[in-house]
Amino acid sequence: MAVFAVTGWIPMKIAGKGFKWFWNKSKPLAITVVVVISAVKIHSYVKKQNRRKKWNNAGKDVVVLHMFPRGHFCPNLSPFVVKLEMYLRMADIPYQVDYEEPVGPKGKCPWITLNGEEIGDSQLIMEKLGPMYNKDFSSALTPEQKAIAQGMRIMVDEHLLWCLVVWRYVVDAGRSLVVCMELPFYFAIMLRVFLGKIKQSTSAQGIGRHSYAEVEEMGRKDLNALSVYLGEKRYLMGDEPTEVDCAVFGMLSQIVWNSPNSPYLKMIETEFTNLQAYCQRIKERFWPDWNECLKPPLPRSQ
Numbered sequence: 123m124a125v126f127a128v129t130g131w132i133p134m135k136i137a138g139k140g141f142k143w144f145w146n147k148s149k150p151l152a153i154t155v156v157v158v159i160s161a162v163k164i165h166s167y168v169k170k171q172n173r174r175k176k177w178n179n180a181g182k183d184v185v186v187l188h189m190f191p192r193g194h195f196c197p198n199l200s201p202f203v204v205k206l207e208m209y210l211r212m213a214d215i216p217y218q219v220d221y222e223e224p225v226g227p228k229g230k231c232p233w234i235t236l237n238g239e240e241i242g243d244s245q246l247i248m249e250k251l252g253p254m255y256n257k258d259f260s261s262a263l264t265p266e267q268k269a270i271a272q273g274m275r276i277m278v279d280e281h282l283l284w285c286l287v288v289w290r291y292v293v294d295a296g297r298s299l300v301v302c303m304e305l306p307f308y309f310a311i312m313l314r315v316f317l318g319k320i321k322q323s324t325s326a327q328g329i330g331r332h333s334y335a336e337v338e339e340m341g342r343k344d345l346n347a348l349s350v351y352l353g354e355k356r357y358l359m360g361d362e363p364t365e366v367d368c369a370v371f372g373m374l375s376q377i378v379w380n381s382p383n384s385p386y387l388k389m390i391e392t393e394f395t396n397l398q399a400y401c402q403r404i405k406e407r408f409w410p411d412w413n414e415c416l417k418p419p420l421p422r423s424q
């Protein structure tokens with residue numbers, strides 16, 4: 123311990139001397155840097171507080187849905203945003219959209235502000251809003267059906283998601299992102315770092331350790347399960363949509379509209395055609411303004 127204390131002390135002494143030398147040599151520069159950084163921090167803090175004031179004035183029980191900017195072909199490139207927005211529409215909950223702060227209290231998108239409270243995670247948000255607005259679309263399901271719906275949701279939110287992440291960010295290297303949404307000019311500069319971080323996360327999750335062919339087969343099995351279970355039904359659990367349809371549509375919307383040239387789109391177009399019809403059905407019922415929710419918006423009839 124004592125040896126470490128002594129050896130640790132020497133670099134600290136050198137660093138201290140270095141700082142003293144820098145301070146004496148460049149006092150005006152150091153002061154300018156400190157002032158500029160403080161000004162930027164104060165400015166962004168004030169802006170953040172003003173945004174919150176605006177969101178808190180949205181109206182009682184009006185949800186402010188924070189999301190990434192709209193896509194060219196689908197209202198969002200996040201399956202979880204589409205999932206939550208479909209739920210708000212299905213439950214007839216009044217909401218406003220915000221693009222200024224897409225990432226929320228849990229460092230993820232989407233999140234909401236409701237009556238001044240900030241809530242993250244699409245699923246937790248739906249589970250909070252349901253009782254609050256007296257909406258339970260699964261109330262008529264048997265306990266066994268509810269168990270199946272829970273399994274389907276987890277398959278989509280936590281497994282099919284990763285198959286798509288591997289395709290979108292590793293196999294396709296973000297190309298579909300550029301095609302499907304308007305990205306800030308600095309995105310191209312940050313792309314390598316961004317893709318590297320996502321690749322690391324697929325490895326940490328585990329799916330990134332499989333070959334592309336293995337991952338594709340895993341995704342195919344998920345789509346097959348959805349297609350078989352949906353069968354001839356209008357919605358996953360029957361004639362009327364339930365909460366699980368939000369998660370399933372959110373994820374499938376990414377394949378149908380946001381993954382051109384992906385093997386999963388090919389599967390849906392050739393093997394699992396009932397899933398494509400299902401997406402069209404949901405789009406027509408819950409997104410009559412689909413075109414207007416695109417960026418740039420298109421006329422309603424187009």
Ligand SMILES: N[C@@H](CCC(=O)N[C@@H](CS)C(=O)NCC(=O)O)C(=O)O
Pocket residue numbers: 199200201202229230231232242243244245
């Ligand atoms: N379990 C979360 C997942 C949300 C999520 O993973 N969002 C992604 C976009 S699709 C995100 O925010 N990624 C940014 C990051 O992980 O840093 C939910 O249901 O809302």
